[in-house]
Amino acid sequence: MGSQDLTVSRRTFLKGSAAGAIGAAAGCLGRSAESGDVTSQGERSVVHGNCWICRAECGQEITVEDGRAIDLTGVDGHPKASAGPDREGTLCSKGMAQLEKTYNPNRITQPHIREDGELRAASWEEALSYAADELETFAEEHGSEKLLRYQGYPLAKHPWHDLFFKNLYGAPLKVGRKTTCHGPFSTSWEWMSGYGREWPDWQNSEYIIAWGRNVMECFRGQWEPKGVMDAKENNDATVVAIDPRYTKTAQKADKWIPIEPRTDGALALAMGHVIIEEELYDEAFVEEWTHGFEAYREAVADKTPEWAAEITGVDAGEIREIAIGFATAAPSAVAFPWTGLAYQANGFKNCQNVHALNGLVGNIDRPGGTRQWSKGFSLADPHEKQGIDVPANYEDKPTPDYDDYPFQKHGIRDVSHNLVPKAVERGDIKGFVNNWSSPPKSGNTDEWLQALDDMDLVITVDAFWDAVSKRADVVFPGASQLEQPFLKGGGDSSYSTSGWVTASRPAIDLIGDCKPDYQVYKLLAEEMGWGEYFPWESGAEYWDEQLDAIDMSFDELADQSYAIVSEVGYEQWKDGGFDTENGLFNFDLDVKDEYAELAAEMGASTAPEWQPPDDKHYGETTDDDYPLLFTDVFVEQLSRGHCQALERSVAAYQERYDVEDWDYDGNVLHINPVDAGERGIRTGDMVRVESADDSIELMAHVYEGARPGWVATVNGFGETSSHPDGAGANSMKLNKERHVEPVTGMTARNHPVEVSRVGGEN
Numbered sequence: 001m002g003s004q005d006l007t008v009s010r011r012t013f014l015k016g017s018a019a020g021a022i023g024a025a026a027g028c029l030g031r032s033a034e035s036g037d038v039t040s041q042g043e044r045s046v047v048h049g050n051c052w053i054c055r056a057e058c059g060q061e062i063t064v065e066d067g068r069a070i071d072l073t074g075v076d077g078h079p080k081a082s083a084g085p086d087r088e089g090t091l092c093s094k095g096m097a098q099l100e101k102t103y104n105p106n107r108i109t110q111p112h113i114r115e116d117g118e119l120r121a122a123s124w125e126e127a128l129s130y131a132a133d134e135l136e137t138f139a140e141e142h143g144s145e146k147l148l149r150y151q152g153y154p155l156a157k158h159p160w161h162d163l164f165f166k167n168l169y170g171a172p173l174k175v176g177r178k179t180t181c182h183g184p185f186s187t188s189w190e191w192m193s194g195y196g197r198e199w200p201d202w203q204n205s206e207y208i209i210a211w212g213r214n215v216m217e218c219f220r221g222q223w224e225p226k227g228v229m230d231a232k233e234n235n236d237a238t239v240v241a242i243d244p245r246y247t248k249t250a251q252k253a254d255k256w257i258p259i260e261p262r263t264d265g266a267l268a269l270a271m272g273h274v275i276i277e278e279e280l281y282d283e284a285f286v287e288e289w290t291h292g293f294e295a296y297r298e299a300v301a302d303k304t305p306e307w308a309a310e311i312t313g314v315d316a317g318e319i320r321e322i323a324i325g326f327a328t329a330a331p332s333a334v335a336f337p338w339t340g341l342a343y344q345a346n347g348f349k350n351c352q353n354v355h356a357l358n359g360l361v362g363n364i365d366r367p368g369g370t371r372q373w374s375k376g377f378s379l380a381d382p383h384e385k386q387g388i389d390v391p392a393n394y395e396d397k398p399t400p401d402y403d404d405y406p407f408q409k410h411g412i413r414d415v416s417h418n419l420v421p422k423a424v425e426r427g428d429i430k431g432f433v434n435n436w437s438s439p440p441k442s443g444n445t446d447e448w449l450q451a452l453d454d455m456d457l458v459i460t461v462d463a464f465w466d467a468v469s470k471r472a473d474v475v476f477p478g479a480s481q482l483e484q485p486f487l488k489g490g491g492d493s494s495y496s497t498s499g500w501v502t503a504s505r506p507a508i509d510l511i512g513d514c515k516p517d518y519q520v521y522k523l524l525a526e527e528m529g530w531g532e533y534f535p536w537e538s539g540a541e542y543w544d545e546q547l548d549a550i551d552m553s554f555d556e557l558a559d560q561s562y563a564i565v566s567e568v569g570y571e572q573w574k575d576g577g578f579d580t581e582n583g584l585f586n587f588d589l590d591v592k593d594e595y596a597e598l599a600a601e602m603g604a605s606t607a608p609e610w611q612p613p614d615d616k617h618y619g620e621t622t623d624d625d626y627p628l629l630f631t632d633v634f635v636e637q638l639s640r641g642h643c644q645a646l647e648r649s650v651a652a653y654q655e656r657y658d659v660e661d662w663d664y665d666g667n668v669l670h671i672n673p674v675d676a677g678e679r680g681i682r683t684g685d686m687v688r689v690e691s692a693d694d695s696i697e698l699m700a701h702v703y704e705g706a707r708p709g710w711v712a713t714v715n716g717f718g719e720t721s722s723h724p725d726g727a728g729a730n731s732m733k734l735n736k737e738r739h740v741e742p743v744t745g746m747t748a749r750n751h752p753v754e755v756s757r758v759g760g761e762n
């Protein structure tokens with residue numbers, strides 16, 4: 001991407017909120033380090049925080065009374081927590097649940113180490129010295145390159161895990177988020193548009209197609225659903241939800257299209273056909289800024305709505321109507337997929353075909369389209385400022401022979417989640433260091449559990465006991481968000497053309513023996529003799545140096561919660577082209593490109609075409625033995641693998657589906673009344689979900705909101721999870737190494753199954 005139209009408006013920051021002023025005026029909790037005393041004994045104060053549960057860092061106002069956090073609410077005008085300037089800030093139920101999390105009796109609040117095969121509580125001194133010894137022995141025996149890094153999203157926002165394990169310890173391998181969350185969707189968008197992922201400019205949109213993307217409940221920040229509601233109210237925007245499930249997005253949508261699962265690419269091609277036939281595409285954009293349009297035009301020439309109707313189960317007239325509505329509203333229109341398509345083994349092509357629609361109507365980085373969000377400013381490098389040269393000890397380390405691991409071959413991807421057990425079996429990986437992740441829920445579960453048992457060293461920073469922490473050799477108790485400082489800067493938010501920063505201090509004292517993330521890595525570094533790379537007393541001090549670049553101090557920013565610091569104009573590609581090899585938006589790639597090469601090697605291509613599930617590489621198909629397609633999804637009340645630890649969050653999920661009165665605390669299987677009726681299944685029955693490989697048991701929820709032939713549950717439950725009783729089922733027990741999307745190595749989470757009542761007939 002070329003240089004952007006941006007200006008950093010120094011010290012002309014928007015004011016945070018009244019609460020910031022109250023907090024600052026009362027001087028309450030004005031600590032700049034993470035540890036230290038809480039000063040508000042006997043009084044009530046309001047301080048700023050940042051939620052990071054869905055990685056969106058909504059600004060919080062935390063009410064603290066006698067040192068205890070008693071209430072949370074959003075910060076008005078916050079770029080993530082509100083719909084924009086002067087708008088109310090709110091938090092979702094997962095954000096609110098952070099109070100319960102912080103004071104949860106099941107939290108891990110002490111370090112633990114493994115002794116004589118058993119985990120036992122230990123002091124920090126003991127645990128640090130044990131971990132340092134183990135790390136040294138590991139490096140001597142195996143080499144640091146055999147330690148695998150795995151880091152959850154919330155922690156991806158600070159650099160210390162990588163500073164310690166990658167740069168200093170020298171562990172080059174990590175598991176790629178593209179192989180657990182968004183590979184097919186982001187990888188195709190990368191070679192097409194040169195940008196990581198579509199992220200709509202919600203509030204300005206006039207036509208929103210949520211395509212296997214449930215934005216009204218699985219948002220990244222409050223600004224997303226609020227932006228959709230603003231678009232509906234102010235722009236009379238049409239919202240279309242393409243989803244086999246009746247989600248909250250479907251509830252708010254003008255149209256719910258319960259598509260035949262995994263046929264999205266066919267629907268998208270037919271929409272392209274209509275848009276070209278009706279001459280509704282953006283000719284000027286296509287002409288000047290795209291590559292491969294002729295190939296695309298040819299590819300969709302025979303992909304009529306009638307053709308797609310057969311495959312997708314969507315009425316041909318409806319396909320025409322959506323295509324025309326979308327293209328007419330463009331460029332203020334956006335079609336964007338996420339996990340619904342990213343979890344498909346044929347997801348690479350399906351996502352590509354959806355993305356192509358955005359190029360076709362020229363909505364890229366235009367108001368109401370798909371924004372190429374960027375910060376428009378940089379923060380300083382604190383090490384550089386201190387004159388500290390950070391080594392890159394991972395660089396010269398041998399890496400596995402990638403011929404055995406096709407997705408890694410071109411060096412463009414990190415290790416594929418599903419292939420980690422194989423790498424352990426082959427001796428390419430022998431240890432694992434984790435912060436805020438629970439891989440056994442994400443795919444290839446049984447082999448992952450075996451791999452964790454087989455590894456020589458497992459170190460985790462965690463908050464709850466689950467399959468990983470229970471198997472670890474060292475467990476460090478991580479502080480919650482209320483107990484540690486925070487800084488984040490970014491672009492995507494309700495401020496469509498602005499970059500922002502947000503920060504907060506710890507609101508309460510550390511619980512038990514927990515430590516902020518910065519301290520965990522700093523102390524471990526000191527133990528290993530690398531203290532010089534962690535010279536700051538606290539994370540807040542480190543961030544204070546980063547903020548120098550925009551002429552702010554950490555305290556100043558934390559007082560006001562957020563600041564708007566730059567302007568980033570639309571159509572950034574006009575200045576220097578798209579960030580692709582040819583500088584253009586690509587419908588197809590015949591230019592030389594690493595993705596094109598990799599796709600070719602995997603027997604795929606970047607040609608616009610319909611790739612059905614095929615029982616070979618692109619997803620198993622249902623048959624008489626396994627006639628239903630099973631997958632797992634998210635819900636508003638729970639976050640990935642951690643809200644499952646919280647009683648009230650699980651209860652809220654169960655109440656939503658009216659199953660709270662059954663003596664069952666886990667996830668439910670949504671099954672259509674037709675499929676349930678054929679099998680004598682009623683809500684509340686325990687059912688077995690059986691695939692060709694394995695089976696799980698969970699409670700049935702008979703529900704018209706699940707398309708016939710399709711069954712789904714919520715991920716993150718079962719005995720491997722952070723749920724205190726391990727209730728429910730881990731859906732990925734059905735998932736094996738081979739269940740991957742073949743171009744990106746992403747875990748593919750669709751499985752043909754049969755469902756039966758446990759205990760026979762009713």
Ligand SMILES: Nc1nc2c(c(=O)[nH]1)N[C@H]1C(S)=C(S)[C@@H](COP(=O)(O)OP(=O)(O)OC[C@H]3O[C@@H](n4cnc5c(=O)[nH]c(N)nc54)[C@H](O)[C@@H]3O)O[C@H]1N2
Pocket residue numbers: 054094153181211212213214215217218219220242243244245247259260261262263264338339340341344631632633634635636637638639640641712
């Ligand atoms: N509440 C909540 N919010 C979150 C998270 C969370 O855990 N909880 N996590 C965050 C993270 S990490 C992510 S990646 C995002 C995920 O955000 P989303 O991708 O929006 O997640 P889901 O709500 O599961 O939506 C995916 C939808 O795809 C549908 N689907 C399944 N198969 C198909 C198919 O074949 N075709 C189509 N068209 N649709 C299909 C599912 O029914 C589901 O409703 O959410 C983020 N926000």
Ligand SMILES: Nc1nc2c(c(=O)[nH]1)N[C@H]1C(S)=C(S)[C@@H](COP(=O)(O)OP(=O)(O)OC[C@H]3O[C@@H](n4cnc5c(=O)[nH]c(N)nc54)[C@H](O)[C@@H]3O)O[C@H]1N2
Pocket residue numbers: 151152153180181182339435436437438439441442443461462463464465466468478479480481632633634639640641642715716722731732749
């Ligand atoms: N089956 C299935 N698997 C999936 C998905 C799916 O839909 N279905 N979604 C995928 C997606 S989109 C993503 S992004 C990934 C995310 O998956 P992961 O990277 O595994 O991250 P989380 O599930 O967020 O992390 C859960 C772990 O974080 C720990 N934890 C909770 N709070 C804290 C804390 O305060 N500090 C620390 N240090 N640890 C804490 C919990 O105890 C638990 O061990 O999962 C992927 N895996």
Ligand code: SF4
Pocket residue numbers: 051052053054055056057058081090091092093094095096219220221222
């Ligand atoms: S949307 Fe909810 S979970 Fe996500 S950061 Fe905001 S309050 Fe937290």
Ligand SMILES: [Mo]
Pocket residue numbers: 180181182
């Ligand atoms: Mo994700």
